[in-house]
Amino acid sequence: MRAVVVRTVGGPEALELSDVPVPVPRSGQVRVRVEAAAVNPVDLATRSGALIEAGLMEPREVIGIGWDVAGRIDEVGPGVTEFTPGDPVIGIQDRLDVSLGTYAEYVVLDVGAVASAPEGLSPVEAATLPLNALTAQQALDLSGLGSGQTLLVTGAAGAVGGYAVELAARRGTAVVGVAAEQDEPFVRKAGARWFVPRSADLARSVRELVPGGVDAALDAAVLGLPALGAVRNFGAFVSVIGGAAPVPLRGVRVHEQWVAGDAAALGRLSSLAATGRLTTRVADTLPLEEAARAHRLLAEGGVRGRLVLVP
Incomplete structure (x- = not known):
């Protein structure tokens, strides 16, 4: 599958579209087929190496990029009863010590960081919600x-x-x-x-x-x-x-405040968004291969809402 990773930290050119193995969910995890992944300032800090310099993450050979995701459950790991394949969901990858983030065609998340997607919203809109x-x-x-x-x-x-x-x-x-x-x-x-x-x-x-x-x-x-x-x-x-x-x-x-995945809270926020009591805002959508352009646009400032990558 295709995924955007960083092997050498630096500018937007450090974002590398690679072919990587499809991840396998373990106990208490789900695999999500990604339909949309929002681009956030923390992604820029991860890619540039700023989080390593700040002592928030250790250097890695391969660094995953992306926290927000909207998509559908593709496979559930042992012990997961909350979801079944095909369910529309939103989720958050809140760990920095991973080699695969949400800038990918598939991502594995802990079930405690996943909730049902807001009804009536597109995956692109829903992807702006979790983080x-x-x-x-x-x-x-x-x-x-x-x-x-x-x-x-x-x-x-x-x-x-x-x-x-x-x-x-x-x-x-x-x-x-x-x-x-x-x-x-x-x-x-x-x-x-x-x-x-x-x-x-x-x-x-x-x-x-x-x-x-x-x-x-x-x-x-x-x-x-x-x-x-x-x-x-x-x-x-x-x-x-x-x-x-x-x-x-x-x-x-x-x-x-250090954000943490919370399925119950995310579910409540999803319900608010579904009924129009939370306003999702999309600045623009870009294909996965234009992740570097998305980072440049966000760094330039003036973006209202979130840029969203679509695999």
Whole structure:
């Protein structure tokens, strides 16, 4: 089968389309025939070697690329009763120590990282859900916020930030969304009560809207200290990028959120997407052999939604 791998880390040219053996599911695993795989910033960090330099993964002879997948169950391993061949699913490859990611025609995943695909959505749309929606959900859980409290979301028009705004609003949390000025209509439609352009003095602007500061911040844009300055004393701050969290000034509880596959949570997110309560956004689709072009486009910035590879 065809799969995109990295043998020598570097620029987009390091992505190599190779013929590799079809993986075999072991106990507690399923093999998915890939119909779509989203391209995420973590894929660029993996390919470039940044994650190796950060100590998050060890050097490997062959590095798999890709976290998000939508497709159909092709084979189930021993002990798996949740799915049968042909079932449409979404899933996440959340391990860095693998030689095969989701940029492939087939991928093997632990059954605990797979859920039924959202009905009514195409595989391309569904592939944009797992990594980013799970990240948003788990970050919100870390914040500890509920109804009637206030949350700052930076990067509110991005893939993680957009889901965070929608999920927080569903909880009854009042959201301050930060994004580029042209993204204000999307951010407000997603459920933000207030909007602050990213060119503004963040802490001052937020505190003018919410005197004393918001109860928590979800820093999807990795702004760090400016976002922390908008949080009240003894509030909460959640960074979704490892190593990017600021120091816990003023008693603010600072968390780094590391996403993990969670079939139950992914199933709930899938149901929300199926009923239109989560908005999936596709920037463009490209064939698997154009993975390097997808990486270049994402690196250039300005992409709204996710680029999706189709084998």
